[in-house]
Amino acid sequence: MSTLELPSEGGCRCGQVRLKISAKPLLTMACHCTGCQRMTAGPYSLSAAIPTQGFEVTEGEPVIGGLHGDVIHHYFCPHCMSWMFTKLDGVDWFVNVRATMLDDTGWFTPFVETWTSEKLPWVTTPAKHSYAALPAMEDYEGLIGEYMGQR
Numbered sequence: 001m002s003t004l005e006l007p008s009e010g011g012c013r014c015g016q017v018r019l020k021i022s023a024k025p026l027l028t029m030a031c032h033c034t035g036c037q038r039m040t041a042g043p044y045s046l047s048a049a050i051p052t053q054g055f056e057v058t059e060g061e062p063v064i065g066g067l068h069g070d071v072i073h074h075y076f077c078p079h080c081m082s083w084m085f086t087k088l089d090g091v092d093w094f095v096n097v098r099a100t101m102l103d104d105t106g107w108f109t110p111f112v113e114t115w116t117s118e119k120l121p122w123v124t125t126p127a128k129h130s131y132a133a134l135p136a137m138e139d140y141e142g143l144i145g146e147y148m149g150q151r
């Protein structure tokens with residue numbers, strides 16, 4: 001376990017898209033939903049919710065992939081197709097950065113896990129809070145406060 005050093009840089013598998021975070025995460029999460037299983041080709045996705053002003057794409061031009069939906073915008077490298085970050089329409093205060101894109105991941109552990117109802121049966125994470133689906137909207141403030149307060 002290391003501690004997060006800011007700014008912290010990251011990039012996709014091929015290196016065409018690079019990003020930088022310069023603010024502490026509001027929350028860290030693992031999502032076990034079958035959509036994340038497909039998009040990561042793994043058991044779950046890992047996210048760090050970074051305040052928008054602390055997130056920057058420094059190289060390359062990410063493109064929309066994943067669901068191509070109206071609400072959830074999944075951003076990918078146009079060349080290697082790594083899933084790099086997600087923005088929610090109408091939510092401008094944070095960006096969900098895929099934690100495994102960061103060059104240093106030693107500080108990361110998921111604080112909340114979501115969609116355990118869809119998880120692979122053998123998977124466990126060290127998350128302190130588990131949800132069968134998603135937390136209620138009114139739960140996020142408490143979760144963020146608890147996560148940020150523990151550091």
Ligand SMILES: [Zn+2]
Nearest residue numbers: 012014077080
């Ligand atoms: Zn790439």
Ligand SMILES: [Zn+2]
Nearest residue numbers: 031032033036
């Ligand atoms: Zn998911």
